[in-house]
Amino acid sequence: MTGPLPLIAIVASLALTVVVLAYVVLGRVPDWGLLALAGAAEAAALVVTVVACVQLARGGHGLDGAQGATLVGYLLTGLLLLPIGFAWSLAERSRGATAVLAVASLTLAFMVLRATQIWAAG
DSSP states (O other), X not given: OOSHHHHHHHHHHHHHHHHXXXXXXXXXXXXXXXXXXXXXXXXXXXXXHHHHHHHHHHOOSOOOHHHHHHHHHHHXXXXXXXXXXXXXXXXXXXXXXXXXHHHHHHHHHHHHHHHHHHHHHO
């Protein structure tokens, strides 16, 4: 799980956060463009998760069972954040609910970052 993949996922998630915060400031509700950007960030996180799981299954990474489980837990939980945040922001249609999506996308960036730290420590 080294190389540019985690960085791409982090940057995509942070870009989504900035755009969502602009929506919050402007008082806009999520639209199709925001959904596409969230989909791109989710796809990047999904690729990182699949690559990490495949590399874990192959072994030779230096992580013990607990570290591997923690790594997978971070990545799988990260995959749940954007769909839940987006559903929440669509259901409530308020500025605060849109801010929830910003928190979810920022949290996804930190989850991927934490997973790369666990990987590097192994």
